[in-house]
Each structure stands twice: as structure tokens, then as C-alpha cells.
Amino acid sequence: MIVSRFPQFPHYEISIALYEDVTNVEELRAKANSSLPFALINASLVFSVEQLYSAVYRVLIEHTYNKIQTASFSSECLLRLSASTKVSESQKFGLKYPSNRIICVNIEETTDDSIERPDETIFELVKGKSAVLEDENLSKKCDADTLRKIYKLDQTFQPERPDEFSRALVNAIQLRGL
């Protein structure tokens, strides 16, 4: 689990963890809409750490300036990851499709701005193996074809390096809905 804060938003603690071989996806899916305070993201649609954080940054920007569109931080995370303005489209990043690799994102407003120690219990409902959240791990198992469709990347765009593919995703996320 990675716990961090963005320099511009010292009062929000962001916890992110990647789990593999998750065995209770059905249970999580059933709870995802109502009773879970954190976002469950299909990890095969996350290509890079940068893609994920660039969406979370937009969540906090929109939240702080009162343009948050969905009911909670968790649904807003999915929405900001999505390249479409439709909430239904953004569900693709959730557990709509079966995947046993899941990324959990929790955004918590805090009164102080110090980094607390990771609270390993917040995601304890997820029954899986905790894995290292890093680019190599993500891109290797990522479903690039589906991502291309979601972010409407033309087949003529054939980046030579992974960071160029990631850059195209960040571009789509930052311009989404504008």
C-alpha cells in the first residue's frame, strides 16, 4: 500500500494498493456500489502509476472547486479515470468486467497534514495478494487494446516507448469533459 498526499492538497490522505489473485470479486462487486467507502478499480485498465495519480489529482481539483459530479470520492475516481463524461462508461474501470487484479483507492480528508502510517485494515475486505504498485507491474498485465478503445487512441498512434502510451492516457484524463 502507498499512502501519500499531493503537495497542493495537504489535508487529503490518499491510500492506494494493488491486489492480485483476488478470490472474492463477486462479493466486492456486490458491495462496490453502496457500502464501500473506497474505489475498486480493474487493474487491467491501469497502465501506469502516472495514469492513476493524474486522475486522482483531477478528483481533488474538481472537489476543491465544487465541480464534483458524482456522489463520492470513489465514484469520482472512476469517472476521472474514464475518457468519457458518461458515468455508465466509467463503470468499465470498476468491477463491471471480471478481473482478479484490483486497485483500491481511498481518499480521506484529515485534520492534520502529516503522513500517518499506512492503515492496512482499510482494504481488508479484499481477499487477495498484495502486489507492488509500479509501472512495470501494471503495464505488463494491462489490457492495452481495451484501453485504446476507451481512450479512443487511433491505430496510427504506435508509441515506441511505454511512457508515450502513458502520456496519451494522461492527456485524455486531463481533457476529459472539457
Added chain:
Amino acid sequence: MSEDVLAKVYEYLTPGLPVVPIAQGAEAVVFTSEKHPYLPNSGKFILKYRPPKRYRHPSIDKALTKHRTIGEARLLTKLFLIEGLKVPKLIACDAYNGYLWLEFLGEELPHGKGFSNLKNFLWMYATDDGDPYCSIVEETLKKVGQQIGLLHWNGYCHGDLTSSNIVLSRSGKNETSWQPYLIDFGLGSTTDSVEDKGVDLYVLERAIISTHSAHAEAYNEWLLKGFSEIYKRYGDAGEVKLKEVTKRFQEVRLRGRKRSMIG
């Protein structure tokens, strides 16, 4: 730089994200930051802010700021998709508030010759015991021409193509090879207008003549050489379009001369 603009930016960023103002244009203030807005990376990053204009009606002003911020961001994302074209990477965009985060490009030139934009680069070779006609200068200017060629061929114009809006970055560890990047697309547009392309070329030519007059002829020739190379990749169709643009470039130049004789 106005104090209240700075205060506004510092309040928006909070003390956790300190920035330093480096340039003020007609429309935007540019800052550098050592912190990335959302990644733990340290380095150097650009924040471009369009402050509200008091002479405009607040709601019109808000809409315009949003429109222009999105316009510049969107242009950068489209230009990124053009193979071979080099523009700064978009990091974040808060259009409602007029903020754009961009990758920082360039570096300090050796011996205190300033920031590595094309203008300072050419100065470096024109002063002390530099050779203004050396192959590094020639290669770099051709590459600049190629960048403009790629931009124009693909149907875009820069709108403010001065030698300060071309930044050079060392390609890899090789000290003598520079990769030009085009920056500041605040006035850029998606347009196939031959006139706008002619004006882009003219503006850059004027910039070079005014700061490097003794060598301007060779420099502009190299620029056009690189520019033409891109068009010539596309056979007859490329040749036809190249003729159109260069013809218009000469017309714009002629108009410019007449204007300066009268004025």
C-alpha cells in the same frame, strides 16, 4: 508582476507547492516548480496561469480563460500524436481556474549564455570565439525547420513563432546534438491557412534578422531547407503545397517591407 496575481496563485497552490515566476506575457504568467503536482518525482515543472482580466466582464472573462486554457492543452495533446513533432508534455489542466502544468524543457547554456532557446543558442555561437557557421548550428537550424514543417504539413500553425519560443534540449548524452521543441501554443491553431503558415515563417525570419542580422541569410536558408525536407517527403502533393507556402511567405515578406518603408 502584479502582487495580487502572485497572491492568488500562491493561495491556490498552498505553501506545499512553492513556485517561482519566470515570465510574464500578455495573457499568461509562467512559473517553475521543483515539485510535480501529483507524482513524487522531483525535477523542474512549468505552471502556466492565465489571470482574470479586470477590463472584461467577469463571466465573459471566466469563459474566455477556460476556452483558451483548454485550447492550448488540447492543441498540445494533438501535436503529441504527430510522429516526430516535439512539444511539451501536458501534466495537468485546471481549465476553470486557468492553470496548465507542463513539462519543463531546455537547460542553462554553458558559460552563462542563458536559457537554451534558439535565440540564446545562436548568440552563443555568434560571440566570443564561436563559429556561427559551424555544423552544429546548421544541423540545429535544419531540425528547427523540420519541426515547423511537421507542424504546418499536418495542418497546424503556431501563431507566435519567435526564436524564444523554440527551446533546445540536448538529445541524450551527446553534447553537441540538440533537439528543438516548439513551446507556447497560446496563439496556436488548427488551420490549413496558407496565410497563417506564411506569417509563422515570416515572424521567425524577422526574429532571426533582428537578433542575428550578420548571419541571418544563411540561418534562414537552413531553416527553409529543413522545412522543405518535410514537405518533399510527400512527393508531388508535397511539392505543390510547399510552393504554395513559400510563395505566400515571400508575399508576406514583401508586405512587411512595404509597411516598414511607409511606417
